[in-house]
Amino acid sequence: MMKGFPKKFLFIIGVFLAAGFSLAPFLWFVLSAFKDQTQITAIPPQWLPSFSMESFSSAVTRYGIIHYLLNSAIVAGSATMVTITLGTLAGYALARLPRRWAQIILMGILACAMFPQIAIVGPIWRFLRFMGWLNTYQGLIFPYVALTLPLAVWILTLFFREMPEELEAAALVDGCTRLGSLVRVIVPLSAPGLFTAAILSFIYAWNEFFLALLIMTDPARQTMPVGIALFQGEHTIPWGEIAAASFITTAPLIFMVLLFQRRIVTGLSAGAIKG
Amino acid sequence: MASLKLKGISKRFGDVVALSNINLPIDDGEFCVLLGPSGCGKSTLLQIVAGLTSQDEGSVFVNNQPVDHLSPRDRDVAMVFQSYALYPHMTVAQNLGFGLRMRGIHKDTIWKRITEAANLLGIHDLLKRRPRELSGGQRQRVAMGRALVRRPQLFLLDEPLSNLDAMLRINVRLELMRLHKQIQGTILYVTHDQVEAMTLGDKVVIMKAGSIHQIDRPETIYDRPADTFVASFIGSPAMNLFQGNLIRAKRGFIFQSADFSLNLQDIPLNFKENTIEIGIRPEDIEISHGSENELKAKVEIISNVGSEKYIHTRIGSATITARARKEETFLSGETISLGINPSKLHIFYNGKRI
Numbered sequence: 001m002m003k004g005f006p007k008k009f010l011f012i013i014g015v016f017l018a019a020g021f022s023l024a025p026f027l028w029f030v031l032s033a034f035k036d037q038t039q040i041t042a043i044p045p046q047w048l049p050s051f052s053m054e055s056f057s058s059a060v061t062r063y064g065i066i067h068y069l070l071n072s073a074i075v076a077g078s079a080t081m082v083t084i085t086l087g088t089l090a091g092y093a094l095a096r097l098p099r100r101w102a103q104i105i106l107m108g109i110l111a112c113a114m115f116p117q118i119a120i121v122g123p124i125w126r127f128l129r130f131m132g133w134l135n136t137y138q139g140l141i142f143p144y145v146a147l148t149l150p151l152a153v154w155i156l157t158l159f160f161r162e163m164p165e166e167l168e169a170a171a172l173v174d175g176c177t178r179l180g181s182l183v184r185v186i187v188p189l190s191a192p193g194l195f196t197a198a199i200l201s202f203i204y205a206w207n208e209f210f211l212a213l214l215i216m217t218d219p220a221r222q223t224m225p226v227g228i229a230l231f232q233g234e235h236t237i238p239w240g241e242i243a244a245a246s247f248i249t250t251a252p253l254i255f256m257v258l259l260f261q262r263r264i265v266t267g268l269s270a271g272a273i274k275g
Numbered sequence: 276m277a278s279l280k281l282k283g284i285s286k287r288f289g290d291v292v293a294l295s296n297i298n299l300p301i302d303d304g305e306f307c308v309l310l311g312p313s314g315c316g317k318s319t320l321l322q323i324v325a326g327l328t329s330q331d332e333g334s335v336f337v338n339n340q341p342v343d344h345l346s347p348r349d350r351d352v353a354m355v356f357q358s359y360a361l362y363p364h365m366t367v368a369q370n371l372g373f374g375l376r377m378r379g380i381h382k383d384t385i386w387k388r389i390t391e392a393a394n395l396l397g398i399h400d401l402l403k404r405r406p407r408e409l410s411g412g413q414r415q416r417v418a419m420g421r422a423l424v425r426r427p428q429l430f431l432l433d434e435p436l437s438n439l440d441a442m443l444r445i446n447v448r449l450e451l452m453r454l455h456k457q458i459q460g461t462i463l464y465v466t467h468d469q470v471e472a473m474t475l476g477d478k479v480v481i482m483k484a485g486s487i488h489q490i491d492r493p494e495t496i497y498d499r500p501a502d503t504f505v506a507s508f509i510g511s512p513a514m515n516l517f518q519g520n521l522i523r524a525k526r527g528f529i530f531q532s533a534d535f536s537l538n539l540q541d542i543p544l545n546f547k548e549n550t551i552e553i554g555i556r557p558e559d560i561e562i563s564h565g566s567e568n569e570l571k572a573k574v575e576i577i578s579n580v581g582s583e584k585y586i587h588t589r590i591g592s593a594t595i596t597a598r599a600r601k602e603e604t605f606l607s608g609e610t611i612s613l614g615i616n617p618s619k620l621h622i623f624y625n626g627k628r629i
Contacts, residue, residue, distance in 0.1 A: 169327050170360035172347040174421070175377030188364045 091156030
C-alpha cells in the first residue's frame, strides 16, 4: 500500500497536467464566449464570466454563423459518407486479399497521405477550376474524401481482418452474394470500426481550414472555420463572437465523440465465435 | 436430397499440395465421414464442395450434374462450421431464418420452418436470444438448426462437435445419429476424432496429406485397414506394428524381426521373401499359455481404463500392448506369455495390406 501510493499520486498529477495543458486554452475561450464585451478586454483579466449571451446572439444575427454551420454540415457530412462507403469497399477487399499484395497497396495509400497539404493544394485548385467546381460543395467534398480515405481504409482493413472468415462463408452458403455478405453481416458487426473511421473523417473535414479558405471564396459557400476567421474586420477583432462561434463549432464534435464512445468501445462481435 | 460425387479433385496452395486426385462417391441419404489428422485437406475438400474454395482440377457432381460453375448460394448446400459462425447481431430466430430470407421465401413459411427446426432441436425457448447469451451446446444446436431449416440437397459439417466438452459431445453425437435417421439427409462430415467417425459414418474416408487412404464401412476400416497409416490411425490404443523379414519355411511363411519370430498364414505362395510389417490389435492378443505363437514378454506399464486393462510389455527392443480383463492382475517386471492367433494378424508389404 505505502509503496504503491507515491506512484499512484505521481500518475494522477501527470494526468491532471496533461489534461490541464490541453484543456486550458479551450476553457479560456469557452469562458470568453459567456462574457460581455467589457469583461473580455478587462485588465487584469476577469476569470468568471457573467454568463451573458450577448456574443452568441451577435454571432448568429450579425455574422450569420448558422449559414456557415449548414455549409460545414453538408460538406463534412457528405465527405464522411463517401469516405466510409469507399473505405468499406476498399478495406474489405484489402482485408481479404493475399497479405503480401494488400500490404503493398496499403503502404502506397499511406504514402499518399504523407504529402504536405501545401504541396498538393496547387494541383487540386487547378483541377477544381478545370472541373468548374470552385465554390461548390463537391469542390470541397472531393479533396476531403481524398485526404480522409487513407486513414479510413487503414482502420477498416485492420478491423475487417479481425472478422472471422467463417462468418462470411456462412453468409455465402446461406445465399448471400459477396456484397450481400459484406452489407448484411460484416458491416453491422464492424460498427465500432466504422464509427471510429467516420468520426475521425468528420472531425478532419469539419475543422479543415486551409483548403476551405482557398476553394470557397464565395461567402455563400464558406464553412465554419473560414467564416470565423473572416469575422475579423479591418479595425476590430470581435473576440466574443469568435469565442461563441468556436464554441458552437466544437460542441457538436465533443457531443458526438462522447455519444459514440460507447459504441466504439463495445465489441459487438462478442458471441460470434466460441470462447 | 441428393447424391454427391467427387471426381479427380486436386488443389494446391502455392507449393503445398492440399488435395491430390480425390475420387469419392456418396449415395443419396448416406452419412459420409472424412477422417484424418489436422492438415490432411479434409476441410479444404468440404469448402470445395460448398463452392467456397475452387479446385484446380476435377469436378463436383450433385445428382450427377456438375456444380463447379455455381456459386455457394446456388449450390443448395448447408454448412455447419466448427466455430458455428452464428451471426452475433441477430437473434436465434433471425439466424435460423437468414438463409430462407435471402432466398426470398415467404415470411409465414420461414416462421413455420423455424418453429419446426426449433422443436426438433429443443431450442424453441431460445428463439429471441442472441448468440452471446447461449452456451456452447446451445450455439451448436442453433448452427445445426440453421442448416436444417434450409432443407438443402446436402449437409456439410466441419468438425461441428470439436468445440463441445467431452460429456456434451457424446450426447450431441447421439442426437446427430437420431436426427440423421429422421431426416434421411445426405451428409458429408469432417472430423479428426475417430470415435465420431466410427459411430456416425455409414461410410468412412481416411485421409492423409491430401490423399484418400481408404473408403469403407467403419467395420471394414477397423477389421481390414488398407495400409499401415489406417492401421495405426484407427483404434485406441493403437495397433501394434512391427517391421521384419518374411522368410519361407517348410510349412508356409515365418515373420522374423530382431526380437521375435511368428508363424504366418494366408500369404500367397508366390510371394517373395521380403521386408514386411505385421500388425496386431491389443484385443487380439491373448495373455495365456500354450498358444502356437507364444511370445515371452516383460510387463512394463499397466494402464487401467476401468472396463479393461492395457498391458504395455517389452520383448527386446520391441514394445507390445495387449488387452487384459479388468479382473486380472499383473506386476511390473513380471514375465508373461502373449498368444497371437495368425488369423488375426494384419500383414503389410510396402505399407499396403496383403
